[in-house]
Amino acid sequence: MRTVILGAGFGGLELATLLSEEFGQDADVVLVDQADGFVFGFSKLDVMFGRTTAEHVVHRYADVVKPGLRFLPSTVRRLDPVAKVVETDTETLVADILVVALGADLDPAATPGLVEAGHEFYTVAGAAGLRGVLDEFAGGHVVVGVTSTPFKCPPAPSETALLTHDFLHARGLLGSSDVSLVMPMGVPIPPSPQASDAVLAAFAERGIGWYPGQLVRALDPDRKVLLLSDGGELPFDLFLGVPVHRAPAVVVEAGMTVDGWIPVDPLTLETRYPGVYAVGDVTSVGTPKAGVFAEGQAVVVAAAISARLRGGTTPTRYGGRGVCYMEFGNDMIAKVDVAFLSGQRPVGDLEGPSIALVADKVAFGSARVQRWFGNTWDAIG
Numbered sequence: 001m002r003t004v005i006l007g008a009g010f011g012g013l014e015l016a017t018l019l020s021e022e023f024g025q026d027a028d029v030v031l032v033d034q035a036d037g038f039v040f041g042f043s044k045l046d047v048m049f050g051r052t053t054a055e056h057v058v059h060r061y062a063d064v065v066k067p068g069l070r071f072l073p074s075t076v077r078r079l080d081p082v083a084k085v086v087e088t089d090t091e092t093l094v095a096d097i098l099v100v101a102l103g104a105d106l107d108p109a110a111t112p113g114l115v116e117a118g119h120e121f122y123t124v125a126g127a128a129g130l131r132g133v134l135d136e137f138a139g140g141h142v143v144v145g146v147t148s149t150p151f152k153c154p155p156a157p158s159e160t161a162l163l164t165h166d167f168l169h170a171r172g173l174l175g176s177s178d179v180s181l182v183m184p185m186g187v188p189i190p191p192s193p194q195a196s197d198a199v200l201a202a203f204a205e206r207g208i209g210w211y212p213g214q215l216v217r218a219l220d221p222d223r224k225v226l227l228l229s230d231g232g233e234l235p236f237d238l239f240l241g242v243p244v245h246r247a248p249a250v251v252v253e254a255g256m257t258v259d260g261w262i263p264v265d266p267l268t269l270e271t272r273y274p275g276v277y278a279v280g281d282v283t284s285v286g287t288p289k290a291g292v293f294a295e296g297q298a299v300v301v302a303a304a305i306s307a308r309l310r311g312g313t314t315p316t317r318y319g320g321r322g323v324c325y326m327e328f329g330n331d332m333i334a335k336v337d338v339a340f341l342s343g344q345r346p347v348g349d350l351e352g353p354s355i356a357l358v359a360d361k362v363a364f365g366s367a368r369v370q371r372w373f374g375n376t377w378d379a380i381g
Helices: 010-026 041-048 124-136 156-170 193-206 249-253 291-310 357-373
Strands: 003-006 029-033 069-073 076-080 085-088 092-094 097-100 105-107 141-146 178-182 209-211 216-220 225-228 233-235 238-242 244-246 276-278 321-329 332-339 347-354
Touching: 003 010, 010 029, 010 069, 010 097, 010 291, 010 357, 041 124, 041 156, 041 321, 041 357, 076 249, 097 291, 141 156, 141 216, 156 178, 156 193, 156 238, 156 321, 193 209, 193 321, 193 332, 193 347, 216 238, 291 321, 321 347, 321 357, 332 357, 347 357
Parallel strands: 003 029, 003 097, 029 069, 097 276, 141 178, 141 238, 178 209
Antiparallel strands: 076 085, 085 092, 105 244, 216 225, 225 233, 321 332, 332 347
16 A cells, blocks of 8 residues: 655654554655755744754755655645545656645735735745844844734744844844734633743743734835734834745645645544545644644554554544743743643643753754654754
């Protein structure tokens, strides 16, 4: 049986690795991605604030060499979830089992004025471009803002606000500058009251403006103001935006989406098409759009594929748990452990923030680079 995995992010890489580990040369897995390599979400902030370079954080897919796995560097142009046929730029693939892990596409142009007057920091190119912008910034009102929901890595805007404050302090610009955050949620980390309280305390300590329950609908380049979802306005000198997220057009055109995303069984991750699964940001499974949740979903799908191939049952069910590392500024890291159990209110615990957890975060990334790519890696090397 051939398993075709579309997308080599957290979910796709972990699933391919698990199948290769279990079945070896008999795995017959094709992993498809249009990019040259994988980048951790947290690495974008490291690039943006000058901790490392864009080249250092890219892990090349050419290094993924595993028994029973073929990596296909190509763009998916069309897919038929009924026939399990995938057309790419280079070849047509027929799958026995199809897994869609294509993530979410970003659309900065969907927010009027963002391309002309603001900056996005959710892509490697955007983060790398901001490196020079920040170096040249002479001071003023910096606003970090979210333009739509849902969006990847919900803690990232709060992290960016705190790290921007650190950056302005290091540059001696706090006397002429301030930072604000516009967020659609009522609290920074809804599943964890502890984490939210800690973030809000850090904002208060630093004087970071907090605008909850709001989205940035547009930017007025001439007046240098943000137009908010409640009809209000907020002036800015530098805007760092989380752009609109959308499901990739190829899955929309295939008829796989409902209300913008692929619905799946929350326990098995199977779509309404038999033998077709979806994991990660492209789904509406109910967990945050973050890589660690896609990784956990891959474990469930791997167990289902194994049971199908070996003729057994599928005991593994998705528990909706994930651990997120969060930057608090001042070289401090916190760890948020959250669970989104089906039918229950999500819950989360907080560890830190502390300097000691920096090593934990580095180990998290290094272990996955070793596991998926067979390479050693220092996140800030």
